Amino acid sequence: MDKKSSSLNLVQRAMNLGFDRAPLAQPLMPADTVSSRLADDLLVETMRRAEDRGPILREAAPAADLRLNYARFRDDKIICPGNVDIATHNEFRTVKRRLLLAMQEAKPREGRPSTLLVTSTLPGEGKTFTALNLAAVLAAERNMHVLLIDGDAIKPSLPGYFTGAADTPGLTDVLDGSARTMEAIHACADIDNLSVMFAGSANPRASELMASARMEEMLAELARAYPDLFVVIDCSPVLSPEPAALAPHVDHAVMVIAAQQTSRHQLRDALEHLAACSHVSLLFNKSPRWRRDGRYYGYYAPPQSSFPNPEEARNYAGPGVP
Numbered sequence: 001m002d003k004k005s006s007s008l009n010l011v012q013r014a015m016n017l018g019f020d021r022a023p024l025a026q027p028l029m030p031a032d033t034v035s036s037r038l039a040d041d042l043l044v045e046t047m048r049r050a051e052d053r054g055p056i057l058r059e060a061a062p063a064a065d066l067r068l069n070y071a072r073f074r075d076d077k078i079i080c081p082g083n084v085d086i087a088t089h090n091e092f093r094t095v096k097r098r099l100l101l102a103m104q105e106a107k108p109r110e111g112r113p114s115t116l117l118v119t120s121t122l123p124g125e126g127k128t129f130t131a132l133n134l135a136a137v138l139a140a141e142r143n144m145h146v147l148l149i150d151g152d153a154i155k156p157s158l159p160g161y162f163t164g165a166a167d168t169p170g171l172t173d174v175l176d177g178s179a180r181t182m183e184a185i186h187a188c189a190d191i192d193n194l195s196v197m198f199a200g201s202a203n204p205r206a207s208e209l210m211a212s213a214r215m216e217e218m219l220a221e222l223a224r225a226y227p228d229l230f231v232v233i234d235c236s237p238v239l240s241p242e243p244a245a246l247a248p249h250v251d252h253a254v255m256v257i258a259a260q261q262t263s264r265h266q267l268r269d270a271l272e273h274l275a276a277c278s279h280v281s282l283l284f285n286k287s288p289r290w291r292r293d294g295r296y297y298g299y300y301a302p303p304q305s306s307f308p309n310p311e312e313a314r315n316y317a318g319p320g321v322p
Contacts, residue, residue: 065164066186066196072161076129079136081190092133095283096141099134103252106279112219113229117151117253117277119236119243121270125258126285128157131234134254139194143228147185149197151235151242153206156199158234162188170200174218175209181221211245219249238273247276255280259287 073080079089103114118131135148150158153172165186169179178201188194203209222229233250236242247253253274257267274280 066188067163068188068190069161069163073132078129078132078161088133089137092137096134096137099252099254099281100141102279102281106251109251111223112251113147113223113226113231115219115231115233115250115252117233117235117243117246117250117274118256119238119253119270119274120256120258121238121262121266122258123237123239125237125256125261127237127256128152128234130254130256130283130285131232132158132161135194135232136191138230138232139191145193145195145226145229147195147197147222147229147231149231149233150199151210151233151246152240153199153203153210153242154236154240158196158198162186162196165196165198168198170198172200172203172206172209174200175212175214176203176205177214181218182225207241207245210242211248215246215249238270244273244276247274250277252279252281253277254283256283256285258285261286 068080070080070082072078074083077088079092099116103116116134118127118134120127131148135146138144139146148158149171150156151171159166168186169184171184173179174181174184174197184197184200186196186198188196209215219231222231233246235246238244243253255270255274262270271280
């Protein structure tokens with residue numbers, strides 16, 4: 001690293017980097033068979049989609065009985081109907097454009113929906129805030145249906161933001177075989193083209209379930225039913241095993257970094273936990289300087305950010321992060 005580069009902080013270095021064009025790793029093969037009942041359901045949905053280009057996820061879910069907890073959304077400055085004029089709205093629309101470009105260049109795996117993992121180095125850096133806002137702005141895209149999944153099996157965050165789907169099956173229930181995929185999907189009545197899958201029942205083997213082939217099978221089922229689906233997974237911080245378990249199954253990961261909270265050592269370790277994901281971007285959050293300028297977030301995509309070796313991660317997380 002030359003003298004000039006070493007004097008740059010993390011954010012400045014990230015701004016100088018571009019999106020990588022490296023191909024993603026080969027996906028795991030989906031299961032060859034599914035139950036006949038599920039196959040029939042998927043066939044019906046496919047035929048229905050050819051006749052009606054409306055919000056398919058609403059029809060696939062049992063009912064659009066999931067409602068927003070508007071008070072919580074507004075208190076936490078999360079985008080929702082009637083609350084789009086907040087400072088975060090245009091910021092996340094900008095982040096969305098960068099993200100969609102990165103994922104388009106990465107070319108999502110065949111037979112799989114575009115899948116995004118949102119995580120952080122430490123608790124409290126804004127990962128759930130980021131996942132919810134990204135899901136909201138992505139759902140505003142034409143010809144796109146968004147499924148927001150709570151991948152934090154240790155401390156689920158999404159239930160506090162929604163009402164009307166208590167004690168329903170979730171991700172862990174689908175993965176351990178106690179629930180069908182479609183039974184765990186809940187259409188949101190307040191945001192078009194948005195559905196939610198909660199974390200599900202507490203399970204001590206949650207990370208093993210997420211790392212299993214069943215996770216890949218579930219994503220393949222969703223892709224066959226909904227060709228224009230975009231999956232956003234709100235996962236726990238990398239201190240827990242879930243992000244590393246999910247990393248091989250996703251196309252892209254966003255690491256949320258809070259200003260003056262994440263150390264260089266913590267960032268290096270966090271990136272190494274996501275080494276199985278071929279594309280990782282950083283979202284710099286809670287910057288006091290940008291807040292004075294009316295801007296709150298920065299989004300950066302380091303090339304091949306599942307760094308080929310730990311030394312590159314150490315160099316990337318250089319001066320500028322306390």
